[in-house]
Every structure is written in C-alpha cells, then in structure tokens.
Amino acid sequence: MGCRHGHENQFKEKKMSKRLLKEYLKLVLESVAEKGQVFTLESPKVVVHRSTDPELTADRLDPLAIRQTKQSKRGSEPKVGVYAYGVENDVPRYGENKIEMTIPAGTKVLDLRGAGRGASSRLSLSSAKELLDDGIEAVVGYDYIGPEEWILLKIP
Numbered sequence: 001m002g003c004r005h006g007h008e009n010q011f012k013e014k015k016m017s018k019r020l021l022k023e024y025l026k027l028v029l030e031s032v033a034e035k036g037q038v039f040t041l042e043s044p045k046v047v048v049h050r051s052t053d054p055e056l057t058a059d060r061l062d063p064l065a066i067r068q069t070k071q072s073k074r075g076s077e078p079k080v081g082v083y084a085y086g087v088e089n090d091v092p093r094y095g096e097n098k099i100e101m102t103i104p105a106g107t108k109v110l111d112l113r114g115a116g117r118g119a120s121s122r123l124s125l126s127s128a129k130e131l132l133d134d135g136i137e138a139v140v141g142y143d144y145i146g147p148e149e150w151i152l153l154k155i156p
Contacts, residue, residue, distance in 0.1 A: 036112040036119075038136060045103040047084035047150045050094035058099050063153050064128060081123045081139070081151040089147035103138055103156050112141035113148065120151055128153050 049061065066078040085091050087100065103109075110131060112119040120141025131139070137154040 036110045036115055036139075036141075038108055038110055038134075041103060041105050041107045041109060043105050045150070046087040047101055047103060047152070048087050048090045049082055049084040049099045049101065049152075050091060051097040051099065052095040054097050056097055056099065058101050058155060061099070061152075061155050063155060064125065066125070078125045079122050080125045080128050081153060082155065084150045084152060085147060086150065091146060101152070101156055103150070103152070107138055107156070108134075108136045110136050110139045112139060115141065117142045118144045120149060123151055 049058075061082050063082045064080050066080065084101065090098070092098075120139050121143060123139065131137075132153050137152070139151040139153070141149060141151075143149045
C-alpha cells in the first residue's frame with residue numbers, strides 16, 4: 001500500500017511541474033516585447049533560412065504559418081516565425097536548401113539579445129501579431145544552443 005501512495009505522489013509532482021512550466025512559458029511568451037528594445041536597422045542584414053524541403057523558396061515562406069513543435073502538440077499556443085541566422089553564422093545542419101533573404105534598412109526589429117538564451121525562441125502567434133501591429137517585422141535574439149538568430153515576421 002505504501003508503494004501506491006509513492007506513485008500517487010510522483011504523479012502529483014509531475015502534474016504540478018508541468019502546470020508550473022506551462023504557466024512560466026505563458027508568462028515568458030506574453031511579455032516578449034517587454035524583454036527587449038526596438039531599433040531600426042541602419043543597413044540591410046542578409047540572413048539564411050535552412051530547410052530540408054528542396055522545393056521551398058523565399059516567396060513560399062509564410063512567417064505566420066503555424067509550426068509543428070513539441071510544445072504546440074501539448075496544447076500551448078501555436079508557434080510562428082521564419083527562423084534564420086546571419087549569413088556569417090549559417091547553420092547547415094538545419095537543411096541543405098539555403099534560402100538567403102535581405103532584411104532592408106529601415107526595418108523595425110525587437111532586440112532580445114540581452115534577455116538571455118531562448119528568449120526569442122518559440123514565438124507565439126499572438127505575440128507575433130502584436131509585434132506586427134507595432135510595426136516590428138523581425139526579432140533578433142539567441143537560440144538555446146546556437147548563434148544569434150533572426151525571426152522574420154514578414155518576408156522582405
């Protein structure tokens with residue numbers, strides 16, 4: 001009988017941990033704009049998006065299309081954005097199809113580089129729409145493990 005209670009406690013702890021993590025992620029995603037500063041690109045920025053789809057081209061990329069992630073499968077808000085790296089930090093492991101795009105000078109960008117690793121990852125649809133409503137068309141930050149990443153909310 002003691003074993004049964006132990007399993008119940010483990011189940012309750014896991015359930016509580018998942019709930020706390022969901023609440024934390026919701027807080028992080030809801031306040032994404034408050035974590036950074038907005039700037040305007042003074043010169044064009046060349047970025048690279050990688051894909052495993054050999055037919056994909058820049059004109060077929062939809063930044064607000066729902067991306068399938070482990071998080072979105074668990075019922076959290078859908079994630080969006082076209083994730084790219086500066087041409088100087090190209091990451092070929094994300095696919096053989098290299099799509100280069102130039103973010104034009106004058107583009108408003110939300111800078112999350114000072115907010116820590118992962119602050120720019122998993123951008124929600126509602127956050128993206130709020131940023132676009134404010135005229136922000138890109139976000140720059142750091143991936144959890146990689147170099148500086150750019151998230152395009154509008155294809156240049």
